[in-house]
Amino acid sequence: MLKKIIVDEKEYSIDIDPETPLLWILRDHLNLTGTKFGCGVGQCGACTVLLNDKAVRACQTFITEVETHHIKTIETNTDKVVKKLQKFWVQEDVVQCGYCQSGQIMNAAGLLKKNPNPNDDELVQAMDGNICRCGTYSKIKTAIKAAVLEI
């Protein structure tokens, strides 16, 4: 089925089985591999993207929900909040293996777009769906808080 999809401000026309989760459309059909596969069941947050500026799990999102809407991934060149978070992610030295960080940053972006000044509890609650096995959590907190001050 031919479908239209807008990712990072680019429009794509793809021939797709409508049951394919957004995650696999991004990764395998569009080769936008910045968005990561972690669990496939919405439990780890590695595949988080923004759908109309709201953080969603791409592995649980389907084409019927995203058609004509704007999807932003970690590969965005324009989103100011994402760019800011990336800067502080580097500055605070967050990454270890780095695999989960695409999802962490996009989830943090979703949080800050909804709540530009989260308190500690709100931050932890919002980020609790994103797993990092390397255990970079304290640095993630620091980086988000640093970004908050600048946004």
Add this chain to the structure above:
Amino acid sequence: MKRRDFLKTTSVVTSAFVLGFYLPTKSRASDTKSTKALQPNAFIEIRADNQINFIMGQVEMGQGTYTTLAMCIAEELNIDWEKINFKPATVNPIYNSYFGPLMITGGSSSIIGKQLEMRTIGAAVNKMLISAAAKRWKIRAYDIYTKDSKVFNKKTKEIFTFGELSLDLTTMEIPKNPKVKDLKDCKFIGQPQPRHPKESWAKVTGKAEFGIDIRVDDMKYAAILHPQVFGAKIKSYDASKALEKNGVIKVKQIPTGIAVIAQYWWQAKEALSELEVVWDKGTFENISEKDLDDEYSNVMKTDGSSIRKDGDSQKAFKDTNKVIEAEYNFPFLAHAPMEPLSFLAHHEKDKATIWSSAQSQTLTLGVAIKVLGVKAENITYNTPYLGGAFGRRGTINADFVLDGLYVAKDESYPIMTLWTREDDIKMGNYRPKYKNKVKIALDTQGKISSFDAKIVSQSIFKGSPFEAFGYQNGVDGAQKEGLADHPYDINNHDMQAYTMNSPIPVLWWRSVGHTQSGPTVEGIVDEAAFAAGIDPIEYRINMLTDQRFINILEDVAKKSDWVNRKKETNVGYGVAIHESFGTICAQVAKVRVSQNDFKVEKVWASVDCGFAFNPQNVENQITGSINFGIAALKYSKITIQNGEAIQSNFYDYLVSRISDAPEVVVSIINSGEKIGGIGEPGVPPILAAVPNALFDATGKRYHSMPIKLRS
């Protein structure tokens, strides 16, 4: 530094100078005969356009090895730090690990094994650049210095880029014995350095290529139906329905299951449910966790293999009137790195290209040669970034590597084989399940007079190519490490090991045997301190002889303000100290108990790894290790039911999340002693400090993980 023989293997590769050394060391002595057959090998590549690449034999899986090894080179070779690139090495004995004749990244060994080599290579190249410039300018080396990938003439202010001198270097002798700075004189090494910006930026922008991100022309994707019961085999299968599914190209049986190859991975994965398989489930189908527990308990009634026997343990127990006994139970654990396991291969008759996210390039290559029937020199080997490993990608049975190779074998297109998270959790290669029974006797002063232990587990090493190295006299290295060589002054021991067998493959898991010996030794010592009525830190110091341990404990006591810790309801403080991978780490954990749950609120860690090459990475690794340990303390376990793991994904195989993460304060002591590793030594102490803190808070001892509080 002992004299090293440099074997010049410089070569001109697309107008770049590539420096290669062959440094025979003891572990590689067996390879010296084959040096003639070596491919050109290199650590530093200087291109004419002044692009400088560091070629990394160690894989980067999150532990920060690229950055710290680059710091070692950059200490001596004055490059423009931010502009260097990292290139993963191909398979070559020149990059072999210090464990022996193979490339492998693990055992917290990268800095231990490579730091001097990297510094030496940096020094040699720096010296060569100065000599080359001296020749061109016809001045003395004394009047030349290097900085930011450039060579400067102090007198005339003339400048060469390193790239401009690269061709000169190809015809020069490599300095035989370049001097490296003493660590105390280093300006870069020893200073906190964040992850190299090239790596960091690639990872935060989604541009870093992990194994599952590699895309090549015409590639297809495969998913695999694996047996659920350990040891089960396929009797027969019917793929007709699967083959009708959209995008499915082929279904093929491989030794570990049935692979569906499709245009896209989602299609392959969806088609798995259409496969009709008749399994021969084997005998393990009748086994559940309780059967294993019974078996593990029963075997202790017999005599085990001796881990350590000295003094007269029987007499010590006869002479005492204080005996403490405890049984520790640690479950099978999956590593669950965030990047699911994958393998990409293209087999083209007598040649092949592979992209492997395994921790050992040499083992992967060996398996590829065997499975594909292709000669080593015809295999192009690529290493991407590894999305976490924790030991899982260092598989002894090469499971996901074999899957990828068998799937791609004889197919005309490249195939990426990608495991599901369920495959990752259910396919084994777990940290072994341990049942440890310990018994100590206290003398009249409350000191431990005898330490007896029975350690029951499967062996990681037995039956593997590493058996001679890791399984001796019926004792697995992982049963023994951290236990037999505990640091306390105890005169009598009777420690025994029992090797269990099952079809469940077991594997090293971040800090390996120390995940059981750490909480066992430090748990029982804590009980002894309490029984003796002595402060747990003071008690440990009284029984320690090695000053390094005492210093670290005193440091952690000071940093945590141990003596002034506040007595608060539902709050507890616990301490532990453990040496692993050449590094001593002590931790004080503060826990808060509420109802049947607990939170680790703060951890003070003091660490002595000899010398911290990159203190910032030391801090990051210790903090990460603590969070990794908290997952095992609070949540993670694999439970066997009817021959299979009942857990399958992050909803039932739980790991630590941001709400579990404590504040961590890391203190580093540069003792100047032998250099230790840093990727793993932070795990064992937290596994004991937390249960000890829970005792302080609740008055109850917790000997098993994950910890479920008793009301």
